Amino acid sequence: MLKSNNQGNLFCFGLGYSAQFLAKRLIPKNWLVSGSYRDSNAITSIKEIGVSVYLYDGNRVSSKILDAIHKATHILISIPPQESGDVVLQHFGSIFLKSKHLKWVGYISSTGVYGDSNGEWVDETSPLKPITFRGQRRVEVESDWLKLQKDYNLPVVIFRCVGIYGPERNLLVSIQQGRAKNINKPGLMFSRIHVEDLVQTFEASMQSIRPGAIYNVSDDYPSPPSAAIEYACSLLNIKPLQPISYESAVLSEMARSFYQANKRVSNKKIKKELGINLQYPDYRSGLKALLNE
Secondary structure (H helix, E strand, O other), X not given: OOOOOOOEEEEEEOOOHHHHHHHHHHHXXXXXXXXXXXXXXXXXXXXXXXXXXXXXXXXXXXXHHHHHHHHOOEEEEOOOOXXXXXXXXXXXXXXXXXXXXXXXXXXXXXXXXXXXXXXXXXXXXXXXXXXXXXXXXXXXXXXHHHHHHHHHOOOEEEEEEOEEEXXXXXXHHXXXXXXXXXXXXXXXXXXXXXXXXXXXXXXXXXXXXXXXXXXXXXXXXXXXXXXXXXXXXXXXXXXXXXXXXXOOOOOOHHHHHHOOOOOEEOOHHHHHHHOOOOOOXXXXXXXXXXXXX
């Protein structure tokens, strides 16, 4: 049960980058935050932000995790689907249905479910045409979670996220570390979201719960990836990285897939339904702020 002075009790399946930023946002507002992580070596550093952390590798379920879930009012799921499906749904779905306190279940999906729209705008009503196995799994898992919402009134909300950037995870850092590549694929458009705007969207949804809702989470200005690279170089006062053609670029399978889907992602719904006012409406404002941190 919640203590009277707590605003909510959030459990995060997967205390990764985004979930940690959400925790940092909510803990000062008298939220209790706990969650799972699969690497025991990193648990100590995560605990330092005030989060209770439980080891979960997608297989063994501990009694401590079950106890934390029973007390949760809100649950965020960021663990990506496996070949077998969604491990959280498989291990905990029936437990969620029995919860007496659960008000909100947020599932972090991807705009990869839309596939390639040839640079046209997509919104939450656009057809789902994934072009990768990961995208297809996302479509299937979204459907499974939404079925629980429809059949059992589980308060599920889906967030289809674009590329997430923020402190320590951005183009400025990757350029300085020599990892960035200026991939040139004419006509390609990318959408992005600063992590602070992502977590403010999660929080807004928690405060205005619409079970079964689906939200694209993106900033206002999709742009060619090369434009963001060139702007980041200008902020660092270095020459633009030499363009590399997409065809000749040496990329991992996952990295190459990001360049195969060309679309602009609309964020009108989060503004209309959740009242979101983006702190960083484009990559320029986001990168400029990160430079000064």
